Amino acid sequence: MPLRPIRRSDHEGLNRLHRAVGWPERSPAGWRWLEDNPARQDLDAPMGWVVADEQDRPAAMLGNFVQRFRLGSRRLHAATGFSIIVPPERKGASRGLIRALMAQPRLFARYTFNANPRSAPLYKLFGLSPWPDKTHHLKLSWIVDPMACAQGRALRHLLGRISAETAARLGERLMNRRLFHPEPMRLPADITPLRDFSDSSPYDAFWRALTQEDRLLADRSPEVLRWRLADPDLTIPPLLLACVQGGRIVGVAQALMTKTSLIEPPCLDILDLVALKDAPDAVARLTRGLIDNARSLGAAKVRLQTVTPDLLDALGELGVQARREGGWGHCHALIDDPALAAAWAPTPFDGDYGVCARTPPLPRVLRARLRAATPAGQVSKA
Template sequence: MAVRPIRRSDYEGLNRLHRQVGWPERSQAGWRWLEDNPARRDIEAPVGWVVSNQDDEPAAMLGNLVQRFRKGPRTLYAATGFSLIVPPERSGASRSLIQAILTQPDLFAKYTLNANARAAPLYRLFGLKPGPMETHALKLSWVVDPLACLKGRLLRRLWGGLSASDAHRLGERLMNPRLFEPIPLVLPRDVMVLNNIRAGSAYADFWRDLANEGRLVADRSPEVLGWRLSDPDQTLPPLLLGLMRGGRLIGMAAAMMNKTSLIEPPCLDIIDLAALETAPDAVEILAGALIENARALGAAKVRLQVTTPEILDQLGDLAPRARREGGWGHCHALIEDPELARAWAPTPYDGDYAICARHIPLPRAWRSPIRSETNAPAGHWVSAS
């Protein structure tokens, strides 16, 4: 099957494919936002690829999320696929699309951290290996509203087999009115909401310190994080927390509300957890702060969809309290350099979770999404006095 890069004229066709499988569509501005990924522009990589029909319209697709990484003074690039959509009548197109992302030049790694149970075995056919070996099949969650989670399970049993169009006719279920209310956060000592990630901020200093440790880490610079937070299709801004000690930021966490389907309750997805090597306890403190505030914010549970042995250890007492989810190898990677393969310790930030989230639908009375006017998150989250 012929594969070609995505063009701007494809965006409506890509939305049509998303609609067929019940996945969130993007506005034209949202697709342009993906184009503006600083790492993608660095190496002039495609936004993704399509298999086209006889009219040259998208009939199957795979998105291409390029990321910068740092390892000491070295700047490296990697890519993860997202939104692999192959209708039944295009059976076999997934192989051509995956091959397209794997043959990109100048990348130290090609990977997915978000493979579903059906697709997971496919990646091994292309040489991708599960990793990290101890945790590649492990997702963690902390239930904060058991009743809402129970209602979600019941609805899945009743309506889980519905088509995307039938599910859409049922309408949005299990919404929580607190989601769009400015709820004050109750935070531990020295934990604060990060409202400034610009150059010269405490966050910028944290990124410099993290990069200078010499570990292989995804680029969290103000430029890249600012781009991530500027998604025009967001309805709620991500929540960024930081842990300060001695006047320095030593750890940060990012989380966003996600409603994975019409019949699921909202959940708070942890999309980043990062701490300096001198402050491993920051991971437990920051994750605990998110869990403690999640129900008040309108979430039924908190999820951490990528773990490593180090993260499990740093979560401390939170790890035994978590539900073990997953059970299949959702993390697969192809890294040819043995040194970089050993150094790779993925976090949710490295994956496509923030890119593919189903943002919380807006109440009917809400006319437009909450958007930040700067490269910092909108001021929806506040600390309680």
């Protein structure tokens, strides 16, 4: 089974693999957006790898999401795999794919924050360990629409593990009109929507202040945020909130409306939650702002999928009240330098959630309007 880097000519074959397991496919513009990842371009790293069949078409795959990190003035890089798809007839191919990711040079860490219960034990074979030590198994959630969550549990109980083909015949379930017609947000005076990611903006000042603190952080510079927010396949743009104190931004939250599958209710997934050390209450205030507005935006619950002990402490009473999800080691990492492991303060932003989450599909009426409004030769976000 020959293994090679992903090529542009593979995009339709990659979509075929995603379609077979019911995962979201990417448009041609979406695959090009992934190629334009500034951190990937720093290292000229592959977009990922495929195991090719006899006609050199993708028969199994693993995506490669490279990120920049900052520790003071130091710039570092690390990588997480995403969208590992190995059909039953290619059993064993995952090992070669993971070895390719692990063998990349010039990285301080290789990791995953999104391992499922079946794949989690596999990573230990490649030197990755459950990490962070005390919270690698923990996901937090806050239910805001108990009825929708109960309906989702009932559907899972009735249908069990269904194939992608069966799910497609059932159609999308548990959608609601608020997803694309949200109610106005109600926020306290110190929490405000964040929209300006230009250089020399208040957000840029916040990012520069973060880099002066003694912790290892995934790059959240205006350049990287502009790239992240330009994903052409998002049906609903991410929500960003800032906590403003004393006329400056002291904390930022980013959340994305997701719908894990056709039979799951919508969820507001927190992609990032970070604050300056001199604003210890900002994390909890930002999280409360998301929880209080989640249902009016169309979500059934709010979820935080990567948690550190420090982040759990910063959540305060909200962390105590949260439902504990997960239960297996979904976060695994191989970090070359123990000092870097001690300095790393990850959130879901560091994982693959921002590049492979399934956002709610556009209703047919909105899809038709977008197609009608898109000039010939351009690609819409439908």
